[in-house]
Amino acid sequence: MATQLSELETQLEDLRAAGTTAIATSQTLDELEQLRINYLGKKGKVSVVLGGMGKLDPSERPRIGALANDVKKALETGLEDKRTALQRAQLKAQLQSETLDVTMPGVYHSQGRIHPLNGIIDRALDIFVGLGYTVASGPEMETDYYNFEALNTPPDHPARDMQDTFYLPDGNLLRTHTSSVQIRYMEEHQPPIRIVAPGRVYRRDTVDATHAAVFHQIELLAIEEGLQFTDLKGTIKEFLRQMFGDLPVRFRASYFPFTEPSAEVDLQWQGKWLEVLGCGMVDPNVLKAAGYDPEKYTGFAAGFGVERFAMVLHQIDDIRRVYASDLRFLRQF
Structure with missing residues (x-):
């Protein structure tokens, strides 16, 4: 062992x-x-x-x-x-x-920005949604009925002039305003309704510093029992206050075929009165076209050009610059 x-x-x-x-x-x-x-x-x-x-x-x-x-x-x-x-x-x-020189400069990655027009649209929609409105949309190629007839615009109205509207070979047209969205929405919904409709519109305008053949509008519509012009004024003033700040606002009598009475709204901006939007009480004929009883319901509507707001808020002197895709210009916003 x-x-x-x-x-x-x-x-x-x-x-x-x-x-x-x-x-x-x-x-x-x-x-x-x-x-x-x-x-x-x-x-x-x-x-x-x-x-x-x-x-x-x-x-x-x-x-x-x-x-x-x-x-x-x-x-x-x-x-x-x-x-x-x-x-x-x-x-x-x-x-x-695998040496790494931490003193070397970093690689810059460019950051995208919101286009000034999209920025205005987003800001306006945020305000109206906060006021209880629903965002609605509709087709850019429209029929004569939704763009004109249902909005109390008869065949002999100047807005139907070939010089103002892009007509298509099939008899349809490119919408001249987003008011057509209101009619389509009204046909499918019963009051009370509150909608805001943004989108592109088309006019046969000569392109210059303040006009474009394709531009953007935002329109709002409210319909229910008992709405009055004072409700319209209060809504417009609150929207402009949130958009521009506490500035003087005035309403001037005007005419639109789909509202009665109608008004244009001016804002005192940098010492001058600037026209910023049009508005009015919905014409009874428009209510009838949508199947609403004008004896029971009233409503108001308003609309404004997004490019106009962008020019005022961003002090842009030529609207063509917004569409030029010049990054040197767009990076300012």
Whole structure:
């Protein structure tokens, strides 16, 4: 038994020496992991040696067990120290090969901006939605009925002049205002209604600093029992207050075929009165065209040009610049 004990002790000490040397000379983490498996794995060299303990006298086994634990601990410590050293060396090599100059200037990524016209539309819609209005939309190619007839505009009205309207070969036309959205909405909904309708409109205007053949309008419509002109004035004043601030506002009598009475609204801006929108009480004929009883319901409507508001708020002297896609100009907004 003494000879068997001595052999096991010698084998364990040899494993300690060989393992320590192999660990010290290993060059990679993969190689180190393979050494761990070879020496300390379930079928590793240390386990193989311990398999011979069954031949020992029971009184001798604790001695071999204690030695085996010492060998395992020595190898585990060596493996951990070597692993740390290899990881540090790997990181150092990586840092040297992937150098980064933190003093170099950064790469500028241009940031998009909201187009000034879209900005006006978004701002106006936010105000009206806050006042309880619903956003509505409709087709840009319209019929004569929705663009004119249902809005109390007879065939001989000047707005139907070929010089003012883009007529299409099939008899339809490009809408000249977003008021057509109001009629379509009224046909599908019963009062009370409150809508705001933004969109592109088309006129046969000569393009200059203040006119365009394609521009944008926003119109609002409110219909219910008992609405009066004072309700219209209060709504318009509140909208303009939120849009422009606390500035003087005046209403001037005017004429629109689809409202009666009608008014144009001026705003005192930088010492001058500027016309900013048109409005009025919905004409009874328009209510009838939508199937509403004008004896029961009243309503008001108003509309304004988005480009006009943009020119005033952003002090743009030529509306053509808004459509020119000149980034030097558009980046100002």
